[in-house]
Amino acid sequence: MAPKILLVNPPIYDFAAYDFWLKPYGLLSVAGCLRGKADFKLFDYLDRLHPFTAKQKDLASDRWGRGRFYHEVIANPACLQAIPRYFRRFGLPRSLFADFVAQESPFDFALVQTTMTYWYLGIQEVIQDIRKISPQTKIILGGNYVTLCSSHAEHLHADLLVPGTNLEPLWKYLEIEPDLAQPAFWEAYHKLNVGVLKLSDGCPFSCTYCSVPHLYGKFKPRPLQRSLAELELLANCGVQNIAFYDDALLFEPEKVLVPFLNELIRRGIEVNPPSAWRINLHSPNALNARFVTQDSADSLVRAGFKTFYLGFESCSLEWQKRTGSKVFSEELQRAVELLLSAGAEASNITAYQMLAHPHGDTAELEASMRFVKSLGIRGMLADFSPIPGTPDGEYCRKWVDMDEPLMHNKTAFPIILLGFDESNRLKDLQRKLNRELSAKR
Numbered sequence: 363m364a365p366k367i368l369l370v371n372p373p374i375y376d377f378a379a380y381d382f383w384l385k386p387y388g389l390l391s392v393a394g395c396l397r398g399k400a401d402f403k404l405f406d407y408l409d410r411l412h413p414f415t416a417k418q419k420d421l422a423s424d425r426w427g428r429g430r431f432y433h434e435v436i437a438n439p440a441c442l443q444a445i446p447r448y449f450r451r452f453g454l455p456r457s458l459f460a461d462f463v464a465q466e467s468p469f470d471f472a473l474v475q476t477t478m479t480y481w482y483l484g485i486q487e488v489i490q491d492i493r494k495i496s497p498q499t500k501i502i503l504g505g506n507y508v509t510l511c512s513s514h515a516e517h518l519h520a521d522l523l524v525p526g527t528n529l530e531p532l533w534k535y536l537e538i539e540p541d542l543a544q545p546a547f548w549e550a551y552h553k554l555n556v557g558v559l560k561l562s563d564g565c566p567f568s569c570t571y572c573s574v575p576h577l578y579g580k581f582k583p584r585p586l587q588r589s590l591a592e593l594e595l596l597a598n599c600g601v602q603n604i605a606f607y608d609d610a611l612l613f614e615p616e617k618v619l620v621p622f623l624n625e626l627i628r629r630g631i632e633v634n635p636p637s638a639w640r641i642n643l644h645s646p647n648a649l650n651a652r653f654v655t656q657d658s659a660d661s662l663v664r665a666g667f668k669t670f671y672l673g674f675e676s677c678s679l680e681w682q683k684r685t686g687s688k689v690f691s692e693e694l695q696r697a698v699e700l701l702l703s704a705g706a707e708a709s710n711i712t713a714y715q716m717l718a719h720p721h722g723d724t725a726e727l728e729a730s731m732r733f734v735k736s737l738g739i740r741g742m743l744a745d746f747s748p749i750p751g752t753p754d755g756e757y758c759r760k761w762v763d764m765d766e767p768l769m770h771n772k773t774a775f776p777i778i779l780l781g782f783d784e785s786n787r788l789k790d791l792q793r794k795l796n797r798e799l800s801a802k803r
């Protein structure tokens with residue numbers, strides 16, 4: 363008989379969390395490979411279309427499908443006592459999960475998504491609850507936290523950890539032969555308005571603050587047919603917004619992105635008149651401005667990209683060179699011009715800049731913010747999260763205990779490095795510059 367498998371996307375324990383097209387894409391991809399070979403039930407604590415949250419007005423989605431999570435304020439963990447911000451648990455109430463598991467049990471296995479390293483308290487909660495309600499279920503963890511903090515994850519006492527991208531140990535443990543050509547298991551949701559795609563793995567750069575080059579290696583396209591099948595599945599599930607989780611979406615566009623977008627445009631035009639193609643596309647995981655060309659900008663806009671997030675980080679040439687030279691200021695400027703001339707709206711183009719990088723400098727950050735504003739686009743501060751195993755993360759052992767993943771928290775680190783007032787001042791400045799820009803429009 364096919365095994366019964368519980369899929370869980372845990373709640374988030376953090377100072378802040380926002381549904382910026384967050385989906386448990388690793389978990390759903392793994393389940394997709396087992397489609398038809400197991401009986402799946404999904405509990406996604408972060409599903410804002412769940413009946414519990416769907417009717418709460420303040421949690422409604424914005425026009426691109428983003429929105430706030432249901433949350434409760436809780437006590438700060440001991441190591442974060444000194445951070446003067448409210449700590450919260452984001453996601454559906456614990457009792458709903460307990461009822462769900464009790465009703466649907468027995469499960470043979472539970473696959474649990476892990477994401478940010480500093481979110482492990484949510485995984486701990488899920489493991490405790492499964493052990494209590496369904497003790498016979500074998501608990502399996504995979505994803506970013508397990509990959510980056512394997513030894514720490516062992517203390518959570520799951521039955522199997524699947525670090526990295528080699529899933530052979532998982533298939534062996536489950537004793538199921540996977541079908542790797544299958545798209546992710548999106549049909550697990552009763553209702554879905556946001557989906558995710560990833561057309562490639564890896565990245566050609568080696569930024570000193572990032573774990574991707576080490577874990578995923580150089581850029582590798584995913585099979586186009588599988589991505590197209592997944593796009594169709596998402597459209598059939600009713601999604602209106604798709605976020606790309608690629609690390610280098612625009613790299614070698616002739617291999618992946620352009621054929622994908624051409625097909626998307628072709629299908630949109632065949633199925634509906636172009637104006638009726640209703641799926642909006644988004645790039646929350648930062649596009650590399652260097653690779654924006656007039657052709658790629660035209661294709662992105664024509665295919666339905668609505669929001670454009672560009673990774674900029676700093677306008678300091680010295681900082682750019684020191685951390686991997688992924689983009690220079692004039693490349694950002696050119697990318698913005700090309701996107702605007704292709705028809706993108708300036709208010710939907712955002713450049714990320716890094717707050718509290720250990721080799722950063724606040725005067726340079728202020729200059730970066732003003733430079734971004736001078737291009738007529740919004741700026742967004744990406745609070746620095748030190749990542750173990752990366753050169754910059756390891757350097758942060760000077761300030762925080764990197765063996766405690768809670769100390770990788772992106773709200774905490776800037777406060778620890780810069781102080782509460784300075785960190786707030788820079789955030790206020792970013793808000794002010796964005797307000798001034800909106801007022802001009």
Ligand code: B12
Pocket residue numbers: 378379380382383384385386387388389391392473474475476477478479480502503504505506507509524526527528529532560571572573574578607608609646647743744745746747748749770772
């Ligand atoms: C998409 C993404 C985001 C999305 C949100 C993702 C989400 N669902 O929460 C956005 C853009 C919002 C985001 C934001 C941030 N992110 Co981010 N993000 C990613 C990215 C690109 C993918 C993460 C993901 O969903 N992976 C799952 C899928 C897509 O990956 P996959 O390779 O197919 O998965 C394979 C295996 O891992 C495994 N697997 C995966 N999941 C599971 C689950 C199970 C059960 C099993 C068995 C196997 C398994 O199987 C898969 C098949 O091979 C990673 C980099 C990367 N390439 O992994 C960074 C990454 C996770 N982010 C990172 C960072 C730094 C951030 C930010 C802090 C940046 C900032 N300063 O603002 C913020 C934090 C947001 C917050 N609220 O705290 C860091 C990690 C930081 C940390 N300490 O953990 C990463 C690793 C990138 C890096 N710089 O090194 N991010």
Ligand code: SF4
Pocket residue numbers: 565566567568569572573574575609610650673686688
């Ligand atoms: S370009 Fe982006 S994904 Fe690639 S190494 Fe740099 S930060 Fe990481």
